[in-house]
Amino acid sequence: MSESEPLDVERIREDFPILEREFRGEQLVYLDNAATSQTPDPVVDAISHYYRHTNANVHRGLHHLSQEASIAYEEAHDRVAEFIGAEGREEVVFTKNATEAVNTVAYAWGLAELGPGDEIVLTEMDHHATLVTWQQLAKKTGADVKFIRVDEEGYLDVDHARELITDDTAMVSMIHVSNTLGTINPVEAIGEIAHDHDALYFVDGAQSVPHMPVDVQAMDADFFAFSGHKMCGPTGIGVLYGKERLLEEMQPYLYGGMMIEKVTYEDSTWHDLPWKFEAGTPVIAQGIALAEACDYLDDIGMENVQRHGEELAEYAYDRLSEFEDIDILGPPGDDRAALVSFNLDGVHAHDASEILNEYAVAVRAGDHCTQPLHDKLGIPSSTRASFYIYNTKAEVDKLVAALDEARQLFA
Template sequence: MDPIALKSEFPILHQDINGHPLVYLDNGATTQKPRSVIEAVKRYYEHDNANVHRGVHTLGSRATDAYEGAREKVTRFLNAASSREIIFTRGTTTALNLVASGYARQTLREGDEIVITPMEHHSNLIPWQQAAKATGAVLKYIPLQPDGTITLADVEATVTERTKIVAITYVSNVLGTINPIAEITKIAHRNGAVIVVDGAQSTPHMKVDVRALDVDFYAFSGHKMCAPTGIGALYGKAKLLEAMDPIEFGGEMIDFVELYDSTWKELPWKFEGGTPIIAGAVGLGAAIDFLEQVGLDNIERHEHKLVKYAMDRLSSIDGVTIYGPSAEQRAGLVTFNLGDVHPHDVATVLDTEGIAVRAGHHCCQPLMRWLKVSATARASMYLYNTEQDIDRLAESLVKTKEFFGYESIG
């Protein structure tokens, strides 16, 4: 793949920021959108806009076909067994909350265990805290190794016969750690637990096969994989979704409504109450088309090459501390600090050079405490980034050192 050629497909990347060509390295927060996705959403609104599953008129039929067609694309993209197993949501957060509320609170009992890790995004931590409080379940953590990885031995030691749910990120949004999901799934299942995977940072960057992984639930967001904001999906094994109660009630998700009782539609619609995010689903379908044309394997190889280059460049700068495992064990992001300069100050100075990075706790406050820092800066890469972008970042970090005075960051 040619990242320079791919960059030409993204209109937003061709602009100057503070007098410098934009270098966008905040892809972990959200990715930019190619013309094909922008045009797909525009075309929907200009030609097909109508509500779905309701009207018998032509626009309604076309909108329904586009919406359900997007669901079929997600099904193939994840290699799910059926489109019945794909629930459209607002994103990863909504999907994980759906499992924590619709499945966990329904099945957990006092003394049952929920196992997670300290590297989880708040979206895959707080829902389980609340589920534990509501049911009397116990929240347990798989310990982290000094490099921010976990060992299967520790997974084996933490997951017990009392464990009912293992909830874990595939890729850490701070450390870049790629967790061995297939192996963890086997351990969970051997103990009778279901596994819930936060796929927000994995789905855009590598090929995901939910049946090969054998995961029970898998959540992801569209906006991190070239699709619009406000759309994502939950994959769940049909038998688990069928046993779950919906958590939103209203139009679209009902079968029959009586004065004192109601029944629900079959999967997947019983979990999609109200008018869905139709244009977002259309955009997600177009993003999947785009990514499959580029090739997920190509994207993964490019990012591994790029993150190794970035770690080499940044680690050669005196005063830079990089957090997380080796390049071989991580996805395409580098989280770092520059001496005692606050990450927000680092990000602000980088912005004056036209470079966009993230700064803060990254919705991972427990992990920040484990790292013994209050915040970090993060450069996260995607298919349109190049080694020249990393060079710009490294050169601007040297300027940042000079701006704040080298003595203060020795």
């Protein structure tokens, strides 16, 4: 499919047989994609093919299977690098998830570089994966943590960012797309402010890479993290992008096999990038399958993916806005990514989710790993509907109809 064409959603849904499941006579409406997307048959087939035909450890054997697996695993790094605009495989480290990618930078870079007087700047909408990691690292190093404000409409206050980021700032870390508000943040602008003060810049792309074209070089990110399981890939794999010069300077914080070059009883030296950060048997099948997921999304066209998700989010925003007793979090419907978080007056988010589940509508309820943001908003939790390439406006209508049942039940 070429860019800027409407998605053939019915054709795409054929690749996701799980969407045909029924519960109590109701066909599944899966609207929990911000947590985990479903996995298409070509990606499942890639995993199966590896285990059926190529299963062997990588970089350790001279036999045919090991050579085949090693080539496929290395080429997976190349494919992911191409997908996000990295210069090459040296800048792409496979981890087990985005959280581990953040921790890799925090402990491999932060422990060595941060100390009292240094500042880490985050945002009030950051996911726990980044917020908690940098918060706890600051406690270990004596660094201070500051937070860029979120305004009443759910946007980052860029003027406040300019005030917070100073020559004492060592790291600015922010989420690209809010998994709660749907806000698409101005990463290039914030990154420029960070670099003007010689600070490094980390972008959490867990909610952006699955939904829009991403070019890490264009945004000039020093580090960038995302997960495979939110972008049609398998669970158990994440990606850390880092500028090659920074990864070269950093020391690994996980040690063991594969990441070493030479070992003596007295000392060890490290393998080339990216392998020095991939200790032990790596995520071989997952990496190969993630490369297949990149192919799958590119065949659809990331601009098409983005447009479809944002159209569904705007439609859901408009439908939910018809009701005075529904409070929607975040920016207007025409300026958000592919999700809508909301609360129905008088109904706890968990209760709403349970009732929606009775109609086979799968959503997420809770604080979405943004508990401080919910505290700031003065709410304990929210209900989140998040969309992807296989969702339809008819499914949004079913969500709205099921919410009406919840409304009547709690009236």
